[in-house]
Amino acid sequence: MANRTVQDWEDAALASIAEHGLASLSIPRLARTLGVTKGSFYWHFTSLQELIEKSLRRWDERDRTALEEVRQIEDPRKRLAALFEQAMERTEAHGLYVALSASTIPYAAPVIRRISNRRLKFLIESYVEAGLNAPEARAQALLAYTAYVGALYLRLSRKQDLSDYVAHAMKTLIPPRPRAR
Amino acid sequence: MANRTVQDWEDAALASIAEHGLASLSIPRLARTLGVTKGSFYWHFTSLQELIEKSLRRWDERDRTALEEVRQIEDPRKRLAALFEQAMERTEAHGLYVALSASTIPYAAPVIRRISNRRLKFLIESYVEAGLNAPEARAQALLAYTAYVGALYLRLSRKQDLSDYVAHAMKTLIPPRPRAR
DNA sequence: ACCTGAACACCGTTCAAGT
DNA sequence: ACCTGAACACCGTTCAAGT
Numbered sequence A, B: 001m002a003n004r005t006v007q008d009w010e011d012a013a014l015a016s017i018a019e020h021g022l023a024s025l026s027i028p029r030l031a032r033t034l035g036v037t038k039g040s041f042y043w044h045f046t047s048l049q050e051l052i053e054k055s056l057r058r059w060d061e062r063d064r065t066a067l068e069e070v071r072q073i074e075d076p077r078k079r080l081a082a083l084f085e086q087a088m089e090r091t092e093a094h095g096l097y098v099a100l101s102a103s104t105i106p107y108a109a110p111v112i113r114r115i116s117n118r119r120l121k122f123l124i125e126s127y128v129e130a131g132l133n134a135p136e137a138r139a140q141a142l143l144a145y146t147a148y149v150g151a152l153y154l155r156l157s158r159k160q161d162l163s164d165y166v167a168h169a170m171k172t173l174i175p176p177r178p179r180a181r
Numbered sequence C, D: 001a002c003c004t005g006a007a008c009a010c011c012g013t014t015c016a017a018g019t
Helices: A006-020 A027-034 A038-044 A048-071 A076-086 A091-101 A108-129 A134-157 A163-173 B006-020 B027-034 B038-044 B048-071 B076-086 B091-101 B108-129 B134-157 B163-173
Strands: none
Touching: A006 A027, A006 A038, A006 A048, A006 A091, A027 A038, A048 A076, A048 A091, A048 A108, A076 A108, A076 A134, A076 A163, A091 A108, A091 A134, A091 B134, A108 A134, A108 B134, A134 A163, A134 B091, A134 B108, A134 B134, A134 B163, A163 B134, B006 B027, B006 B038, B006 B048, B006 B091, B027 B038, B048 B076, B048 B091, B048 B108, B076 B108, B076 B134, B076 B163, B091 B108, B091 B134, B108 B134, B134 B163
16 A cells, blocks of 8 residues: 555544543554554654644644635624534534543644634624624623633533534624615 | 552542543553553453443542532522533533543443433423523533533533633523512 | 552654665 | 554552551
């Protein structure tokens, strides 16, 4: 078989973290998945830490492009709605967010911060475009974002359908359509 | 020195998890903290898993009594406000919630579910008392709870003061005082 | 009744040796 | 250039032996 690339290892790591959690990430496991020996890992990476760091950078990049797509939607209210609905898909990304935002590995915090900053900024801008003034938009964006993150975690311990929740959250958190003038 | 008790080990475990995360929990570490050898651990517990299970049960119990205290407040709006403010204190409990709700250990999920069910039920009852009808109260409680959990996680990656956030959340999520009749 | 200390399996890491 | 396989330290677990 062809040799493994750095990207192969990174993708396998992200998938494993998203599904089994960070604690279950192990070099022998990944090696078995990829069909090689654990020793070969150290030709591509200097340590498990480096693998995680590089994988996180990859995830960060993916999140950035995912946001860019939603940004194409012109109507700010529809854009917000799309963001809320996206919040219930993209399960690997959510698995990663959930698995890592509580982790105590030192380089996880900056990545989480960068991702949440980017999404908060996006929310604030959309709220401003939807007619809120700056402090209102900021406060509302923060509330919406925390509700989003909280919902990710809630979904973890209960299988219940959250579509009613999303509907209510959108009603509460998306500003009314401005009146025509 | 006197011998260690089961409770000593449980308390040490909860404190360690809350502060350093679940991944850093290690029997040699705890043993060193308690001034004994790791071998002695296995006189009190059959496995690390059992220690975690029993510790989680202990935490569950603590959360229950913490809720009971807030329940004493008669005015439902003030009770909700107290709950929101408590949400920014009790740091060990929050550290535990954060460290465990994403964990893949099998007995963590039921405990998290029990705790969140209890707090959701409490919120729903308070919202009903504050004048909302049943479905409104349920939806609003769910939104409030997810915002609360999300705020715990957001606080992790940014040191920023969240008191403005709490003020806005309370304004948005606590129903208006009913008019006197 | 509670603890020590040695033993073993598993994972992270290193590295000489293979192709 | 990429991988194997043996080696070593660390942690979870067991257990005979100490007090």
